[in-house]
Amino acid sequence: MLHYLTLLGILVCGTALRLIQLERKPLWVDEIFTALFSLGTGFDRVPLEQLIPLSDVPNLLALNPTATCPDIARTLAEQSTHPPLFFCLMHRWLVELDGLPISLTFQLRAFAVLFGVGAIALIYLLNRLAFSPQAGLIGSAIVAFSPFGVYQSQEARHYTLPVFLIALSLILLLQMGRDIEKERLRQWIWGSWAMVNAIGFYTHYFCLIAFVAQILTLIALLYKTQSRFLLPATFFSLLPLILFSPWFPTLVEHFTSPKTSWLPPPQHITPLLQTLLAMALMVVIPPVENQPLWIIIPLSACSLLFLFWAIQQILPRFKTLIRNPKTHQATFILSSFIAWTLLQFLVIVYLLQKDITSAPRYSFLYYPAFCALLGASFSQRKWNLRGKLSPRLPISPSPRLSILSPRLLILLGISLASSLCVVFNLAFQKPYHPLTVARQLNTAPASLVMVMGYNDTLPISLGLSYALALEQIRTQKEDDFLIFLNNEKGYDRVWENISQDVRNPQNLWIFAPGLLKEQYPQKIDLNSGTQCLFDPAQYYRIGIPYQGYSCR
Known part of the structure; x- marks a missing residue:
């Protein structure tokens, strides 16, 4: 009896350790991949080349209950490098939990x-x-x-x-x-x-x-x-x-x-x-x-x-x-x-x-x-030392x-x-540190726009990870936006698209994979008449570089 009570205690302790703080850490890049495919949507759900209100970002991770395992398998075959079974099982799991007052992260x-x-x-x-x-x-x-x-x-x-x-x-x-x-x-x-x-x-x-x-x-x-x-x-x-x-x-x-x-x-x-x-x-x-x-x-x-x-x-x-x-x-x-x-x-x-x-x-x-x-x-x-069992032990x-x-x-x-x-996030920290980045972006309550350059699905997933983390801690987000701009033909086109598509933010954050600090423009003139100036104190690099601009 004691043996099986010990086993039960081990299982309870192991379960408790795995459930503590389970939803406190934001989803990181690979988990965004898991979410999109398991929800039955994929990256086709993510709007590109257009402003996305920050408050709408969680809606991009909405469950498609009508998706089937063959649908998920086709999406994975086209957009990922993984076999389908885990994502099909996860989708079934999410369908069963749909409607319960439990966060998607949990x-x-x-x-x-x-x-x-x-x-x-x-x-x-x-x-x-x-x-x-x-x-x-x-x-x-x-x-x-x-x-x-x-x-x-x-x-x-x-x-x-x-x-x-x-x-x-x-x-x-x-x-x-x-x-x-x-x-x-x-x-x-x-x-x-x-x-x-x-x-x-x-x-x-x-x-x-x-x-x-x-x-x-x-x-x-x-x-x-x-x-x-x-x-x-x-x-x-x-x-x-x-x-x-x-x-x-x-x-x-x-x-x-x-x-x-x-x-x-x-x-x-x-x-x-x-x-x-x-x-x-x-x-x-x-x-x-x-x-x-x-x-x-x-x-x-x-x-x-x-x-x-x-x-x-x-x-x-x-x-x-x-x-x-x-x-x-x-x-x-x-x-x-x-x-x-x-x-x-x-x-x-x-x-x-x-x-x-x-x-x-x-x-x-x-x-x-x-x-x-x-x-x-x-x-x-x-x-x-002689290769024999110690006589003092049973x-x-x-x-x-x-x-x-x-x-x-x-x-x-x-x-x-x-x-x-x-x-408690002191070891095995989440790659790309979404919570750290979100806190850096949230230092000022003024309106902001996040720009993520992309040429494949990884930066898109990264941008969603940062935006979700920011959305969770941001108190005033009515005038905050996220936009994905294609950088396949170089960043000159990205700067042009920012000028055309971004309106009147007070803070502009540009995430530019592969770009060096000196390659960021010193200023960006928006078509709305707003000018965004390079802020030397707001350059960071956590996996990819990102630069803050003050706009007026």
Whole structure:
């Protein structure tokens, strides 16, 4: 009874962490993408080359309840580089919540929370089946308090659903490993594994990487045991690809799209260091973003000391998992999955010259396996220097090695503190900082016009993000406007369009992707007779440059 009450407490704590402050942080660029596609509209809903009243911007994110999944899939195929399933499910979720007194931001992010909490439960099941009930509790607690898990659950993005699916596929893969070991074939297990992976492909393209890692692990298991299941393994391995084949032409088109060119080329060993950093962020992240050096240095040093201590705790106990015949196969499967996933990362980084390690969020692929092994390691005993179990420790997991052990309380305490930093926007801060920009634009109550130069959908999404954040904190917005102007043929045309389309603002803010400070004009004469003068004190750069003008 106490065991399941502990599990319930872990689930409640994990849910609470993910719901705290859920709607306080404004939607950022990628979440605007999610909103537009999930609402069943897309970028066709956004007026271009015309003034949009600031108070009308929230109406651009209105639900289209008549949109169907094929409609959403067509929009994604044309305007994005993502598969459709997550957005179709999100649309159904928004339709069910339509009419309730809940903000759109909360609705969007709560969908990610749902699968983030589900992943906590699945890691418990994974470790319980693979190792022990105690390992299940510890693994689920690590996920519940993980700052990386909290961060992804508070993002209206398609990451917690793939984490959920990958965790489920690993549970099925472990059962397949037992089938191979016992020379039996439960077709429903193998078929379920194939279906879960196929669903993953339609959720996030990177699930293909996780699938390849599972295939290579399965091949290693077949080779180690000299199994006779080569033919059924081949069939069930091809089945997800067959089910995904209708979307494959779109995948090829998305892969070659210029929209994927934002990933930088690798810089020497930087991807390796970024991979280690991504693993560290799963358990600890100090609040050092945009802080002075006197805060960054001591907090970073303390985090490094904690990581050094954690590694000392984990490595000898990981040996226990490898050497124990009862846990060897499960440890091999999870470790092999992580290794093959990371190897594919390096292939993408150094052969395709796309550094996906520069975005820590992509470590969601091996996050379930990493947390499972971490939880299993902390449930084990320590090997002494001679390679034998310490005689002072019990032979099997016991309550003394439970979630109340001092070393585990230290780990969970540090993770909890890190998660609270995420919740209160001290860590994993939203890219492009929409709230910071909105506050800078809101320094004066006088009327303003936001001008966003664009040549693709990214600046449009960015402009909507800033405008929504500003609209939420602006008290007087009757004379405030947003306008998107195409800069594909250069900014001279943008300056002309500003003169023609903008009337009599007291403040003009120009967001100009790719423009240097000295390239902004010193003054802009509006056709209405108003003159807007360059303000040297109002130049900023957060992702893209933007310049303030005083008009009179």
